[in-house]
Amino acid sequence: MTLSDDEPSKGVISSIADWLFKILWIFESRRNDAKVDMYRKMLWPEISGKVLDLGPGFAKSLEFLRHATATDGSYAIDSAVVHSYTALEPNPFLYSHLHKNAEKNGFCVQYDRQSYPDGKESNTVAVRDNMVPFTIVRGTLDKKSLIPQAVLDGAPYDTILTSFSMCTVKDPESTAKNIIKLLKPGGKYVFIEHVLQPDVDDPHVVEDNGVDAKFWAGVQKFINPLWKIIGHGCHINRRTGDTIASIDGWESVDYKSVRPAIDLQSRIMPLSFGIATKAKGDKEEI
Numbered sequence: 001m002t003l004s005d006d007e008p009s010k011g012v013i014s015s016i017a018d019w020l021f022k023i024l025w026i027f028e029s030r031r032n033d034a035k036v037d038m039y040r041k042m043l044w045p046e047i048s049g050k051v052l053d054l055g056p057g058f059a060k061s062l063e064f065l066r067h068a069t070a071t072d073g074s075y076a077i078d079s080a081v082v083h084s085y086t087a088l089e090p091n092p093f094l095y096s097h098l099h100k101n102a103e104k105n106g107f108c109v110q111y112d113r114q115s116y117p118d119g120k121e122s123n124t125v126a127v128r129d130n131m132v133p134f135t136i137v138r139g140t141l142d143k144k145s146l147i148p149q150a151v152l153d154g155a156p157y158d159t160i161l162t163s164f165s166m167c168t169v170k171d172p173e174s175t176a177k178n179i180i181k182l183l184k185p186g187g188k189y190v191f192i193e194h195v196l197q198p199d200v201d202d203p204h205v206v207e208d209n210g211v212d213a214k215f216w217a218g219v220q221k222f223i224n225p226l227w228k229i230i231g232h233g234c235h236i237n238r239r240t241g242d243t244i245a246s247i248d249g250w251e252s253v254d255y256k257s258v259r260p261a262i263d264l265q266s267r268i269m270p271l272s273f274g275i276a277t278k279a280k281g282d283k284e285e286i
């Protein structure tokens with residue numbers, strides 16, 4: 001099923017909002033990356049096999065995946081570690097940057113024609129042997145009925161990844177349930193998300209930086225309605241780590257939270273990041 005089977009075609013206002021997000025994200029992603037790349041560097045080497053990235057945006061963090069030097073001397077994504085990469089992204093205005101970053105990392109880019117018939121024909125760089133396929137699919141995991149066929153056909157995945165996407169999905173709980181269903185038994189969900197300030201005594205917090213959690217949680221809740229409008233649906237009041245951990249079917253959910261105090265914005269964007277591993281015996285499929 002494609003996005004358009006179940007959802008009215010996107011209107012002009014929605015397309016303008018998607019385009020505005022691209023412009024915003026060109027500037028904002030640089031600031032965000034500077035603050036969070038150190039955590040991605042720790043987590044991304046865990047990403048392997050058949051990979052699904054939900055809301056990849058420009059996918060600049062592909063550089064933190066495992067790379068290897070090929071026989072022809074080129075340095076590219078290690079095909080022995082990452083076998084395929086599916087980039088499930090609802091906003092087509094982000095595709096040109098996404099495509100460019102994937103090629104820069106040595107992937108062979110293709111578009112899923114069913115969800116995005118306007119996709120380019122092929123790579124703009126020469127295709128070499130052993131290149132890892134990178135498929136751009138338009139859509140979301142918001143509802144089971146909206147999951148594009150290409151994503152279902154690619155399941156089950158070894159790794160599913162979200163990086164600052166769960167703040168924007170329509171329903172984090174339903175998305176997390178779809179994530180676990182799309183994973184192989186023993187598969188990993190790797191995530192880094194900004195969240196509501198965790199409670200003062202939250203055991204996941206490993207870095208406090210003297211931030212007044214109660215005060216800033218109040219600020220987050222107060223400004224969230226306005227933030228959602230400016231941030232194209234981004235919520236700063238979600239307890240994403242807790243939501244993921246509350247879903248049945250994990251063998252383990254290992255995550256940490258930090259309260260950065262770099263600037264004002266970092267106080268309303270504390271982070272939770274980690275890995276949830278699907279139980280081995282759990283054969284439930286989507």
Ligand SMILES: C[S@@+](CC[C@H](N)C(=O)[O-])C[C@H]1O[C@@H](n2cnc3c(N)ncnc32)[C@H](O)[C@@H]1O
Nearest residue numbers: 054055056057091140141163164165168169170
């Ligand atoms: C803040 S950006 C993060 C991009 C990228 N993952 C990163 O870490 O730089 C949020 C991304 O989620 C995408 N997104 C928005 N709504 C979504 C939804 N309902 N399902 C999945 N992704 C969504 C946006 O288009 C955007 O690419």
